[in-house]
Amino acid sequence: KGDKEKGVNVQVILRCRPLSDDETKGNTPVVISCNERRREVAATQVIANKQIDRTFAFDKVFGPSSKQKDLFEQSISPIVHEVLEGYNCTIFAYGQTGTGKTYTMEGGGTRKAKSGELPTDAGVIPRSVRQIFDILEAQCAEYSMKVTFLELYNEEITDLLAPDEPRFPVLPVPEDKNKKPIALMEDGKGGVFVRGLEEEVVYSAGEIYKILDKGSAKRRTAETLLNKQSSRSHSIFSITIHIKELTHESEEMIKIGKLNLVDLAGSENISRSGARDSERGWGDQQEFAHTWPCY
Numbered sequence: 001k002g003d004k005e006k007g008v009n010v011q012v013i014l015r016c017r018p019l020s021d022d023e024t025k026g027n028t029p030v031v032i033s034c035n036e037r038r039r040e041v042a043a044t045q046v047i048a049n050k051q052i053d054r055t056f057a058f059d060k061v062f063g064p065s066s067k068q069k070d071l072f073e074q075s076i077s078p079i080v081h082e083v084l085e086g087y088n089c090t091i092f093a094y095g096q097t098g099t100g101k102t103y104t105m106e107g108g109g110t111r112k113a114k115s116g117e118l119p120t121d122a123g124v125i126p127r128s129v130r131q132i133f134d135i136l137e138a139q140c141a142e143y144s145m146k147v148t149f150l151e152l153y154n155e156e157i158t159d160l161l162a163p164d165e166p167r168f169p170v171l172p173v174p175e176d177k178n179k180k181p182i183a184l185m186e187d188g189k190g191g192v193f194v195r196g197l198e199e200e201v202v203y204s205a206g207e208i209y210k211i212l213d214k215g216s217a218k219r220r221t222a223e224t225l226l227n228k229q230s231s232r233s234h235s236i237f238s239i240t241i242h243i244k245e246l247t248h249e250s251e252e253m254i255k256i257g258k259l260n261l262v263d264l265a266g267s268e269n270i271s272r273s274g275a276r277d278s279e280r281g282w283g284d285q286q287e288f289a290h291t292w293p294c295y
């Protein structure tokens, strides 16, 4: 890393999706242009009949023809490596509804591809999971892994991994008196954690994909029941990895890394989904994301 980047631990990457078929048919005007080499985006806006052109700089820019694989390899893969070095890292997608957050995080189509390879449109989440297992297996590492998956809507947390409650229980289900309701708590060290969240231990990438499918299906069901629009809730999928290592003195050491993968609500819905205004202050880049439909 260059001197300038040392010590900077937040990166903002912008990706513009291509026009959809409908947008192309409807001759939707293109108001932004990406310069990947200069890491800049130029945007045109007409205010009171005056055309205003502005340029915004980002840590990286991916234009409409960018591939899922390239975005992952250039921006996400180094973060996955850091997680396996024992750091806590978070990747989140931010932008208005329809800008491609879910496409980038999860990807289109099915995750299963022939010959065990990921499909070309697999997104950040399946690719990160694949890479974590590939690295650990190549290192013949001794490790354990657990995942959590939650949804945040209107300041309410739903555990997407909690077992479904039977709608018509035949026998009364005994209540676990020790189990406290899910709540966001401060940990006393300046951080927060979610109390009472279901943690699932996982042993393979396939298991994680199944958990993701189950959690996503639960999220969609809840949305349908509450008649919510798809992008009003945030989802957070977290993977915690414990890796056993031997120091030079042959002492056992456990490295703990955590990767949080976040699909935020559409930015036009942020206030409805629980984030406060004070959390929205990233200057120029934020202003850009608010004004133009891309992220």
Ligand SMILES: Nc1ncnc2c1ncn2[C@@H]1O[C@H](COP(=O)(O)OP(=O)(O)OP(=O)(O)O)[C@@H](O)[C@H]1O
Pocket: 016, 017, 018, 020, 064, 095, 096, 097, 098, 099, 100, 101, 102, 103, 104, 108, 230, 231, 265, 266
């Ligand atoms: N880079 C891309 N290449 C091709 N198609 C894309 C790309 N990004 C998004 N799309 C397509 O654009 C549409 C909207 O994308 P997506 O659903 O990911 O948006 P979103 O930001 O997650 O929306 P919401 O906030 O409503 O959940 C989808 O049909 C998706 O397949």
